[in-house]
Amino acid sequence: MKQSKADKIHYLEPELFTASGISSHGFTTRHEGVSRPPYNSLNLGTTTLDAAHNVEGNRHLLANAFGGGPERFVAVTQVHGVDLLVIDTPNPDYLHFQRLTCDGIITNQPEVMIAVSVADCVPLLLLDPEKRVVAALHAGWKGTAGNISAKGVAAMVELFGSDPSRILAAVGPAISPCCYEVDLPVLEAFRSQGGGYERFAEPSGEGKWRLDMSAANVAQLRDAGLGEENIEVAPHCVSCTSELFFSHRRDNGVTGRQMGFIMLK
Numbered sequence: 001m002k003q004s005k006a007d008k009i010h011y012l013e014p015e016l017f018t019a020s021g022i023s024s025h026g027f028t029t030r031h032e033g034v035s036r037p038p039y040n041s042l043n044l045g046t047t048t049l050d051a052a053h054n055v056e057g058n059r060h061l062l063a064n065a066f067g068g069g070p071e072r073f074v075a076v077t078q079v080h081g082v083d084l085l086v087i088d089t090p091n092p093d094y095l096h097f098q099r100l101t102c103d104g105i106i107t108n109q110p111e112v113m114i115a116v117s118v119a120d121c122v123p124l125l126l127l128d129p130e131k132r133v134v135a136a137l138h139a140g141w142k143g144t145a146g147n148i149s150a151k152g153v154a155a156m157v158e159l160f161g162s163d164p165s166r167i168l169a170a171v172g173p174a175i176s177p178c179c180y181e182v183d184l185p186v187l188e189a190f191r192s193q194g195g196g197y198e199r200f201a202e203p204s205g206e207g208k209w210r211l212d213m214s215a216a217n218v219a220q221l222r223d224a225g226l227g228e229e230n231i232e233v234a235p236h237c238v239s240c241t242s243e244l245f246f247s248h249r250r251d252n253g254v255t256g257r258q259m260g261f262i263m264l265k
């Protein structure tokens with residue numbers, strides 16, 4: 001994943017996706033937005049105490065940088081669930097989706113940017129270059145335990161006829177096990193869902209585990225039928241990389257949000 005820039009947006013660009021040539025896509029960093037500390041500066045999250053006009057201004061910067069424009073920008077109210085929004089027809093009002101509660105967005109509509117906000121959780125993008133369908137998913141520990149990545153793949157298969165072996169995936173920057181210790185309820189959530197994904201939690205002390213959410217999502221995508229060569233993973237830990245990324249845990253909850261975004265051309 002390389003560091004790229006479009007207008008003012010500094011972002012990580014999954015090169016697998018770029019090679020297909022049909023979408024704009026990436027994971028934002030915190031640079032060159034309009035928000036002040038502690039939200040400096042490209043805070044894209046509406047659930048922070050940052051001024052709403054700052055977040056709106058930052059979202060406009062992102063939407064305009066890739067040509068779709070703010071009126072064709074789709075984000076939702078994320079609730080750490082596994083429900084998905086599917087947009088398969090042109091819509092007169094894309095902004096109203098902001099009030100919808102779900103944690104993933106899928107679309108086959110061109111020039112509609114779909115995006116999920118994160119600040120430790122895994123932002124995940126999917127692209128089917130054959131059927132021209134894209135997805136943006138928010139996978140924190142709850143979404144990962146609920147296997148939202150496989151649900152996104154299944155929806156692309158069922159609704160758009162995607163072949164999982166042709167789907168590309170980009171797993172964006174998230175908090176890594178170096179900085180992500182969890183307790184028993186998190187481990188139990190993985191155990192109760194089946195699939196054996198609790199193997200990505202390593203014991204680190206009495207009642208403590210270090211959880212690798214990115215690796216769990218990669219395994220879930222592999223189990224859903226994606227090829228290993230079709231999955232690109234950001235190498236950063238957002239908590240260790242304060243110059244590039246917000247981290248909810250590192251900043252004690254007072255911080256901004258970055259986004260994973262994708263738009264069909």
Ligand SMILES: [Zn+2]
Pocket residue numbers: 176177178179237238239240
């Ligand atoms: Zn770290």
